[in-house]
Amino acid sequence: MKIKTIIIVFLLLSFYLPNQQLELPGDDFVDDWKKNGPLRQFTGSALYNYINGGSELFLEFGFKELLLQKYRKGEDEVSIEAYQMESPESALGIYLMKCGKETPIPEISIRNTGDQYQFMMVKGDYFVLVNNFTAKESLLPVMIKLANITIDRIIDKKPAELFSILPKQQLIEGSELLIRGPYSLQTIYTFGQGDILLLRKKIFGVAGDYKDEKGKIYTRIIIKYPDKAYANKAFNHLFSNLDPYIKILSKDNNSFTFKDYQKKIGIVSLKNNILHIKI
Amino acid sequence: MGNHSYRSMEFNNLIDRREFLKISGGISSMIGAGLILGTPSLWAQEQTKQVPPQPPKTNLDGALKVPKTKYSLPGPFPGRVVEVHDSAAMVNDKVNADIVNAMFEKGITNLTGKNLEESFRLFFEKDDVVGIKVNPVGAGFISTHLEVVDAIIAWLRKGGIPAENIIIWDRFDYMLKDAGFTPEHYPGIGIEGLQTMDEEAASGKRKDNSRWLTKEGKHVSTDNFDKDVYYWVDVEGPKDLAYLNQHVFNGKYSYFGKLLTKKLSKIINAAVFKNTGNGISMAAKNIGYGSICNTNRLHRPLFFNVCTEVMAFPVIRDKLVLNITDGLRAQYEGGPMPAPKYAYYYNTLFFATDPFALDMICHNLIIQKRKEMGIKVNEHPAYTAYLRLAERLDLGIASPEKIKHIKI
Numbered sequence: 228m229k230i231k232t233i234i235i236v237f238l239l240l241s242f243y244l245p246n247q248q249l250e251l252p253g254d255d256f257v258d259d260w261k262k263n264g265p266l267r268q269f270t271g272s273a274l275y276n277y278i279n280g281g282s283e284l285f286l287e288f289g290f291k292e293l294l295l296q297k298y299r300k301g302e303d304e305v306s307i308e309a310y311q312m313e314s315p316e317s318a319l320g321i322y323l324m325k326c327g328k329e330t331p332i333p334e335i336s337i338r339n340t341g342d343q344y345q346f347m348m349v350k351g352d353y354f355v356l357v358n359n360f361t362a363k364e365s366l367l368p369v370m371i372k373l374a375n376i377t378i379d380r381i382i383d384k385k386p387a388e389l390f391s392i393l394p395k396q397q398l399i400e401g402s403e404l405l406i407r408g409p410y411s412l413q414t415i416y417t418f419g420q421g422d423i424l425l426l427r428k429k430i431f432g433v434a435g436d437y438k439d440e441k442g443k444i445y446t447r448i449i450i451k452y453p454d455k456a457y458a459n460k461a462f463n464h465l466f467s468n469l470d471p472y473i474k475i476l477s478k479d480n481n482s483f484t485f486k487d488y489q490k491k492i493g494i495v496s497l498k499n500n501i502l503h504i505k506i
Numbered sequence: 507m508g509n510h511s512y513r514s515m516e517f518n519n520l521i522d523r524r525e526f527l528k529i530s531g532g533i534s535s536m537i538g539a540g541l542i543l544g545t546p547s548l549w550a551q552e553q554t555k556q557v558p559p560q561p562p563k564t565n566l567d568g569a570l571k572v573p574k575t576k577y578s579l580p581g582p583f584p585g586r587v588v589e590v591h592d593s594a595a596m597v598n599d600k601v602n603a604d605i606v607n608a609m610f611e612k613g614i615t616n617l618t619g620k621n622l623e624e625s626f627r628l629f630f631e632k633d634d635v636v637g638i639k640v641n642p643v644g645a646g647f648i649s650t651h652l653e654v655v656d657a658i659i660a661w662l663r664k665g666g667i668p669a670e671n672i673i674i675w676d677r678f679d680y681m682l683k684d685a686g687f688t689p690e691h692y693p694g695i696g697i698e699g700l701q702t703m704d705e706e707a708a709s710g711k712r713k714d715n716s717r718w719l720t721k722e723g724k725h726v727s728t729d730n731f732d733k734d735v736y737y738w739v740d741v742e743g744p745k746d747l748a749y750l751n752q753h754v755f756n757g758k759y760s761y762f763g764k765l766l767t768k769k770l771s772k773i774i775n776a777a778v779f780k781n782t783g784n785g786i787s788m789a790a791k792n793i794g795y796g797s798i799c800n801t802n803r804l805h806r807p808l809f810f811n812v813c814t815e816v817m818a819f820p821v822i823r824d825k826l827v828l829n830i831t832d833g834l835r836a837q838y839e840g841g842p843m844p845a846p847k848y849a850y851y852y853n854t855l856f857f858a859t860d861p862f863a864l865d866m867i868c869h870n871l872i873i874q875k876r877k878e879m880g881i882k883v884n885e886h887p888a889y890t891a892y893l894r895l896a897e898r899l900d901l902g903i904a905s906p907e908k909i910k911h912i913k914i
Contacts, residue, residue: 276705276708276752278843325840327847327879327880327881347847360646360647413783414884415882415884417884436882
């Protein structure tokens, strides 16, 4: 009977815990640091009320909820922002869009980048920021403590291996990005307006920069669509709605080449359900 | 990130946010597997060929018919941009006010070719009421520095403008306070926001809307906007309360603040050197999105062109006499939100009467910086189309070969 109860409780917990709200650190998480103001919470499209247009990218990657808490001790203030995304891949996608060249804080065990102003971290479904806009280096231990207490409370789930479809040869380390719609794509390139690659905020594409033998940098974007028919539809949609600044040089059933406003040559090719773009 | 609402501009004219959410909501409600949810065959029912978007109708033509005055944009120095640099201006988060004052003098005098006193007379009369439009977004980190505003005020006061005829303004009142623009720091100087917004109600933290909504269902800042002076665009603002809280009105009219239409006779634009996505959030955007209400509806259909079109209205065109872009601390990525990782001490101030030439120079400088720092750069012409529109409307210069960029 006892074992049965334990199993039921375990099963209930395993279902319940992933959906439970993350609890951010409270008063006195270190020394005499106290919460400064109430916990602020933004769910779904309410994120517009916090970062307005900046929220488009988060929503594209599957934003669910933001928890924000400020802390104060005397004149000093730090804050934490925990963005819950719909999956580890979504959290990684937004992290890669934001992190730039990574400069990890060694005292933080998960993937992160940071300095005395701000830490960015990704774990499971969460993208987490710790802020210290005064940039006082003396607050670094406080930031580290705040970060570590918080990330210890986040369930660790690994993202699926999305980047395996990117060729490794000539890939510039750290240049990998995920795309999932027009907002993430436009960071890289403008092929046209709207969701030109028909990613629908559901299909992940991968991108990376490459350096050829002559030192020339180019970018690959690779998208694995759910099936060949949909990939074909996306290919046709792209071709039919190309940006007016893009001029087609050649085309066959499964590929086309183009020249853009900077006279850059690009190639788009479709093989089964995978779209390859090189620019 | 900071604690306020920010605006970013991106190039997605065809996708309506609500429609987008509706589509994704529908898809995610289906049972899917792995990383791709939904049933792709359902999506295939859609038309492949999109209809090219037509910009919505506006009342811009009416504004353009109003004859220009001697103060109209692009002012007496079209295409002339002065860049003043001093590496000691801001060090370790501290701004050296004396150095900023010296930079200010160099900037103004090199722009006009006259001394400060003569320059003052070029732009102002003693009975002017001068508004200084600051950018408080990213308060205290990437907002307009107080020392830059101090230098502007000192110049105006020396020229004979009384303190009560100088008004520091922005669209949102609470942001001004957070960025340090307080009566304690600026005794006697006016500090005005065109509107308020209840942040707690906007964040969903408080259900009670009484702080911003009257019993009659109007925003408390309704009367701060001039119903007779407006930018009309054939696009409806969303009807929900959250939008109304932030935007005061939600129809097809973006009214100009009465501060601009009734009170100010001259405007100085004190923007900040920072990006917004692949574009910049500097001189044109500081005024274009800061002078009117009901703006979010305009982002997608008009993109940056909103800035140019708003500045074509006489209420701005004939009053905006000087633009100073504060690059003491600059930010090349992550903007317009404060992103310390991408901020740097640029220790540079820019001066121009022509905000569009100024933005073209700054756009190119930020692109250069982004490339140097290994940031992905999308140089699509759409991100500078608003500057070329300004040149076509005779409001400024955008052609690089016609711009005179002076470095001090």
